[in-house]
Amino acid sequence: MLVLSRRVGERIVIGEDIVLTVVEVRNDTVRLGIDAPRHVAVNRAEVLQAVEEANRAAARAGDDELDALRHLRPPTT
Structure with missing residues (x-):
């Protein structure tokens, strides 16, 4: 697992077309x-996990x- 530190507004790019942006950090969220x-x-x-279960x-x-x-189901006639 790659662990990165980012601040609010900073981004992480995955592949060519996926971007994660840190929007907010508040307490432990x-x-x-x-x-x-x-x-x-x-x-x-x-x-x-819930769907799989x-x-x-x-x-x-x-x-x-x-x-x-x-x-x-309605009965077939």
């Missing part, structure tokens, strides 16, 4: 601005849960 192309996914790690839980769904979901 750092606000970062991220400028990246639309095709680059930028997410907080805890959000990705929800996906794993959904994949473990049993027959009761699947039956409950099937009843939400």
Whole structure:
């Protein structure tokens, strides 16, 4: 892991088209601005972890849960 020190307003460039800017430092919180192309996914790690856990839980769904979901669908005629 590369560790850098930056002050408010200073930037870090990743590759050719991703720029991180230190927007604010207050107590133990750092606000970062991220400028990246639309095709680059930028997410907080805890959000990705929560989505992965929800996906794993959904994949473990049993027959009761699947039956409950099937009843939400209108019957086909």
